[in-house]
Amino acid sequence: MRGTVDGFTQGPAILALAFLVACLGAAVGLRCAIRPSRTARTGRPSGTVRLLLGALSVGFGIWIMHHVAITGFTVVETPLSRDRPHVLIGLVVVVVMAGVGLFVVGYRGATRMALITGGALTGLGIASTHYLGMAGIRFQGHFTYETPLVVLSVLIAATAATAALRAALSTRTLLSGLGAGVMMALAVTGMHYTGMAALGVQLQPGVSSVVSADPPAD
Incomplete structure (x- = not known):
């Protein structure tokens, strides 16, 4: 039996909030990490510390964006819950992969x-935290995915993340830093909602058709 998915039970404000969270986390993280990371090559510990802080900011922004957006997601016929290990693993993965992506671009510059390497790693981190988070949702059934849309979601994440990293390298002002943050937020939200468009729900036999409006519980 196919389930009915509703991705906006909390209204369109969730989309705006998720985008804002991703934008702020990325803007702060990119500003903190990209330019200072170049100085770390000289052995100055401050550059390395700021790179790590930038990776945490970008990673947390991506991770929080996913979990803000998912509060508006329900399967109409059955309640949902979350598996905490998947949630935490998703956080670790995106922080590490975003950190490596920032490191590569910060140290090698705009080559x-x-x-390509930094954008691909960051994009894969974005996609990983999304699909790990979805894998951790428990309900009476399972998710199915349309492969072409899944591939497209990863390409969107990698392409927009590459553009954001490129913009971050030329950041000189607060406004340009926000522009890089917007590009990264587009990578995150574009990937998320394309991934959600790829999703289908297969319910277990005998699941009641009673409507459930509950978002995923912790």
Whole structure:
């Protein structure tokens, strides 16, 4: 039996809030990490510390965005719950992969290979935290995915993340830093909602058709 998915039970304000969270986390993290990371090559510990703080900011922003957006997600026929280990693993993965992506671009600069590598790693981190989070949702059934849309979601994340890293390298003002943050937020939200569009629900036999409006519980 196919389930009915509703991704906006909390209204469109959830989309705006999720985008804002991702934007702020990315803007702070990119500003903190990219330019200072270049100084870390000289052995100054402050550059390395700021790179780590930037990775945490970007990673947490991505992770929180997913969990803000998912509060508006329900399967109409059955209540949902979350598996905490999947949630925490998703956080670790995105912080590590975003950190490596920032490290590559911060140290190598705006070379084509550095941007492609850094953007791909960051994009994969974004996708990983999303799909790990979805894998941790428990209900009376299972999710199915349309492979072309899943691939598209990863490509969106990697492409927009690459653009954000490129913009961050030329950041000179607060406004340009916010612009880089917006690009990264587009990577995160674009990936998330494309991934959600790829999703289908297969319910277990005998599941009641009673409507459940509950978002995923912790």
